[in-house]
Amino acid sequence: MPLLEFSPNGIFCAQAGVYIDPWKPVQRALLTHGHSDHARPGHQFYLCTRAAQPVIRHRLGPVSVETLGYGETTWINGVRFSFHPAGHIVGSAQVRVEYRGEVWVVSGDYKLENDGISEAFEPVPCHTFITESTFGLPVFHWKSQERVFGEINAWWQENLIQDKISVITAYALGKAQRILTGLDLSIGPVFTHPGIENVMEVIRAQGISLPPTRRLDPSLRRRDLSGGLILAPPAVAAASWLRQWKPYSLAMASGWMALRGNARRRNADRGFALSDHADWTGLNEAIKATGAQRVVVTHGYTELFSRWLESQGLEAASEKTAFEGELMDMAPPEAEVTE
Amino acid sequence: MKRFAQCCTEWEHTPSIHDKRDALVRYFREARDEDKLWAIALLTGNRPKRVLALPAMKEWAAEMAGIPLWLLEASVQTIGDQAETLALAVPPAKEERHFSLSHWIAFVRQTGSLSHQAQQPAIQAAWDQLGCEERFLLNKLLSGGFRLTVPQSILVSALATYSGLEETILAHRLANPWRPEELSFSEFIQFRQPQEDLSKPYPFFLAFPLEEDPEPALGDPSGWIAEWKWDGLRSQLIVRQGRLFIWSRSGELVTGKFPELHAAPDFLPDGTVLDGAILPYKDGAVAPFSMLHARLSRKSLTRTLLAETPVAFMAFDLLENGRIDLRTLPWFQRRQQLAQFMAAIDPDSGLLVSESLSFLDWSELRLLCQEARKHACDGIVLKRKASAYLEGRRKGDWWKWKTEALNILAVLIYVQQGPDRMGEPQMECTFAVWEDRRLVPIAKTGAGLTGMEQEEISAFVRQNTLERFGPVRSVKPELVFEIAFEGIQLSTRHKSGVLLRSPVIRRWHKDKSARIANTLEDLKKYI
Ligand SMILES: [Zn+2]
Numbered sequence: 001m002p003l004l005e006f007s008p009n010g011i012f013c014a015q016a017g018v019y020i021d022p023w024k025p026v027q028r029a030l031l032t033h034g035h036s037d038h039a040r041p042g043h044q045f046y047l048c049t050r051a052a053q054p055v056i057r058h059r060l061g062p063v064s065v066e067t068l069g070y071g072e073t074t075w076i077n078g079v080r081f082s083f084h085p086a087g088h089i090v091g092s093a094q095v096r097v098e099y100r101g102e103v104w105v106v107s108g109d110y111k112l113e114n115d116g117i118s119e120a121f122e123p124v125p126c127h128t129f130i131t132e133s134t135f136g137l138p139v140f141h142w143k144s145q146e147r148v149f150g151e152i153n154a155w156w157q158e159n160l161i162q163d164k165i166s167v168i169t170a171y172a173l174g175k176a177q178r179i180l181t182g183l184d185l186s187i188g189p190v191f192t193h194p195g196i197e198n199v200m201e202v203i204r205a206q207g208i209s210l211p212p213t214r215r216l217d218p219s220l221r222r223r224d225l226s227g228g229l230i231l232a233p234p235a236v237a238a239a240s241w242l243r244q245w246k247p248y249s250l251a252m253a254s255g256w257m258a259l260r261g262n263a264r265r266r267n268a269d270r271g272f273a274l275s276d277h278a279d280w281t282g283l284n285e286a287i288k289a290t291g292a293q294r295v296v297v298t299h300g301y302t303e304l305f306s307r308w309l310e311s312q313g314l315e316a317a318s319e320k321t322a323f324e325g326e327l328m329d330m331a332p333p334e335a336e337v338t339e
Numbered sequence: 340m341k342r343f344a345q346c347c348t349e350w351e352h353t354p355s356i357h358d359k360r361d362a363l364v365r366y367f368r369e370a371r372d373e374d375k376l377w378a379i380a381l382l383t384g385n386r387p388k389r390v391l392a393l394p395a396m397k398e399w400a401a402e403m404a405g406i407p408l409w410l411l412e413a414s415v416q417t418i419g420d421q422a423e424t425l426a427l428a429v430p431p432a433k434e435e436r437h438f439s440l441s442h443w444i445a446f447v448r449q450t451g452s453l454s455h456q457a458q459q460p461a462i463q464a465a466w467d468q469l470g471c472e473e474r475f476l477l478n479k480l481l482s483g484g485f486r487l488t489v490p491q492s493i494l495v496s497a498l499a500t501y502s503g504l505e506e507t508i509l510a511h512r513l514a515n516p517w518r519p520e521e522l523s524f525s526e527f528i529q530f531r532q533p534q535e536d537l538s539k540p541y542p543f544f545l546a547f548p549l550e551e552d553p554e555p556a557l558g559d560p561s562g563w564i565a566e567w568k569w570d571g572l573r574s575q576l577i578v579r580q581g582r583l584f585i586w587s588r589s590g591e592l593v594t595g596k597f598p599e600l601h602a603a604p605d606f607l608p609d610g611t612v613l614d615g616a617i618l619p620y621k622d623g624a625v626a627p628f629s630m631l632h633a634r635l636s637r638k639s640l641t642r643t644l645l646a647e648t649p650v651a652f653m654a655f656d657l658l659e660n661g662r663i664d665l666r667t668l669p670w671f672q673r674r675q676q677l678a679q680f681m682a683a684i685d686p687d688s689g690l691l692v693s694e695s696l697s698f699l700d701w702s703e704l705r706l707l708c709q710e711a712r713k714h715a716c717d718g719i720v721l722k723r724k725a726s727a728y729l730e731g732r733r734k735g736d737w738w739k740w741k742t743e744a745l746n747i748l749a750v751l752i753y754v755q756q757g758p759d760r761m762g763e764p765q766m767e768c769t770f771a772v773w774e775d776r777r778l779v780p781i782a783k784t785g786a787g788l789t790g791m792e793q794e795e796i797s798a799f800v801r802q803n804t805l806e807r808f809g810p811v812r813s814v815k816p817e818l819v820f821e822i823a824f825e826g827i828q829l830s831t832r833h834k835s836g837v838l839l840r841s842p843v844i845r846r847w848h849k850d851k852s853a854r855i856a857n858t859l860e861d862l863k864k865y866i
């Protein structure tokens with residue numbers, strides 16, 4: 001029996017009786033990070049990194065959560081578990097699983113570029129690497145975040161000149177903080193939708209310093225926001241909510257924006273290709289760095305990416321999961337962009 | 340080229356005409372002079388010839404990306420656009436270099452003269468120094484696939500704002516043959532062409548829709564005259580110094596599109612401006628407008644097209660005679676002069692004069708109005724006999740009264756869009772009418788929609804899709820259109836049991852809700 005298997009409930013370690021990021025309610029769950037497709041409610045016991053815990057508590061309420069620091073070890077029925085930085089969002093981890101000398105690593109979601117907020121990605125040597133493949137096509141090559149931030153700030157500046165409010169949609173956990181740290185606050189004030197500000201508060205409270213933001217509240221009028229930039233969750237940024245900020249310019253920040261037409265199809269004026277997932281080069285580099293001979297490919301372009309890995313001489317398989325990649329960063333209803 | 344790529348992106352991203360126009364103005368302000376004319380050429384559909392097909396470049400991109408060909412091909416399948424996939428798959432340039440749009444146009448042409456073998460290193464080297472947007476644009480230019488075209492009225496308006504020149508002058512310069520390689524932008528802007536003042540049209544006077552019954556609104560019928568409301572392309576035909584200029588109401592110089600009328604200077608005296616409509620005219624009779632619509636939507640005129648849909652100019656007003664501006668004269672005097680010299684004109688000239696319809700009382704006029712359809716007209720225009728030729732659409736002197744026959748209000752329920760990446764959207768809309776609180780489809784057409792309307796509909800579709808069936812989407816039944824058609828017959832093949840002949844979208848009633856659309860019963864009355 002393999003050390004980890006893909007059961008209907010999620011990734012399962014039979015020897016230890018625990019699941020990693022299970023999508024159905026289980027007894028014991030190890031979580032890679034706090035995104036809703038990985039951290040689901042309903043499990044009996046949770047284990048995550050110390051840095052991931054505040055957000056998970058914030059999202060899931062009073063559940064039983066234990067934590068480990070990065071690199072610390074816990075033994076469950078002879079299986080050794082440890083968390084290692086994945087560089088995806090604050091507290092995100094790869095899970096290392098070792099039993100009788102055999103090592104597996106579950107990547108969760110990861111990116112290689114150091115964003116200055118998440119703990120920077122560290123490759124973990126292993127025999128079998130379970131990798132995501134959200135952007136596992138050779139067309140995805142990210143620009144450096146400095147460059148993307150430069151574009152965002154230029155767009156903001158341009159809107160200021162045209163007296164438009166800048167509205168940028170970003171997932172509340174991860175993307176929103178990352179954009180915030182890249183904004184040039186000399187241009188103007190930053191406002192946050194409550195859905196984003198709530199998460200900001202949680203992250204600030206755990207000792208991570210973030211630039212100042214102001215929560216949007218009903219007392220604020222269009223003129224109070226002049227020259228400002230609003231960070232809003234994608235689901236909120238519908239025409240009915242946006243109307244009050246006219247004139248505005250709407251931008252979306254997501255890896256999917258690397259494709260022409262994606263922003264336009266969502267009625268956005270601009271798209272910034274900024275992702276918390278690894279691009280094509282990043283995925284390949286990360287896999288190589290693990291030294292793994294066997295790779296299991298999950299959420300994303302699983303079939304094509306595993307076929308590619310095989311052509312590179314690795315043993316590769318693809319597995320279906322309930323993880324969603326970066327869809328959370330995109331406005332509904334046109335989430336059909338991924339497979 | 341980066342700036343031009345940005346302009347195209349901005350154009351595509353905003354649904355607002357105002358913002359699109361602004362994007363062009365900003366481009367003209369910021370672009371290098373040498374590029375502006377090329378940009379205008381590209382945006383008006385004059386793209387360089389195809390140098391090579393995209394599939395021929397696939398291997399070169401795969402080689403640079405260090406990936407097997409099957410993976411690149413699978414990526415094309417997933418992404419959907421070859422030019423884009425190739426641009427993205429080639430690893431990012433280590434150092435981007437920026438050259439002008441005209442540099443790259445020259446590159447495209449040079450590459451065209453190279454052997455296939457020599458093309459590879461040239462194109463790979465080009466990719467290696469460009470950012471993604473620019474690579475994409477270059478791929479489109481190389482493969483002849485650049486299809487972003489801008490309505491002339493918006494382009495002219497943007498150029499006018501940028502240059503301070505009058506729109507008619509710019510439209511004139513655009514309409515005359517010019518080649519970006521032979522002209523500089525400053526020449527284009529600065530050098531007045533001798534005929535451009537010569538070509539200047541008068542602002543059009545437009546009839547106001549008559550919403551109420553003329554009796555008693557318009558008073559004594561003896562002060563009024565009626566004309567058929569011709570269903571054609573409203574235009575001014577100008578002959579000055581032996582040259583012909585035809586202007587459409589949207590401000591486009593369309594002389595080149597109507598070779599049938601090119602002999603007009605042989606028939607009309609110098610200094611003549613006729614107001615009228617260009618109509619499809621075959622075998623001595625006016626044909627339905629849909630025929631002309633088909634011809635207008637084509638980029639180039641072919642012999643067959645000309646043979647299938649010949650046109651004539653139906654004059655109904657004379658604005659200038661012997662170089663004298665007649666617009667302040669009362670209508671009946673202008674009409675007299677028009678009649679006088681049109682009487683002498685050979686009917687083979689393609690120039691016709693619209694008859695004036697006299698009537699004794701309003702009820703007689705009402706009967707005339709019912710008959711309009713038989714004359715391939717969609718109503719009548721009422722003109723006050725003493726009216727001067729004013730400017731714009733105004734209430735008071737000219738009224739249009741549409742026949743109600745063969746026009747229905749229907750609700751948009753399905754939309755099918757063709758490829759729209761950098762391309763002109765080709766839209767097929769399905770319309771429905773009510774039957775027992777359900778909407779039954781009765782017509783499918785894209786004819787009659789302007790590019791702008793298509794864009795607006797696309798924006799609506801994006802937000803209001805209910806379901807997808809392949810390329811077809813069902814949308815919330817909210818948008819109401821007036822559909823004109825030439826006839827109706829029973830059909831067992833159609834769900835509604837009726838078939839409309841040549842449906843054309845007449846008008847988008849943005850102020851109306853789906854509830855007021857017609858019923859199937861209304862429609863069946865026309866059978
Ligand atoms: Zn995630």
Ligand SMILES: [Zn+2]
Pocket residue numbers: 037038108109132299323324325
């Ligand atoms: Zn994920």
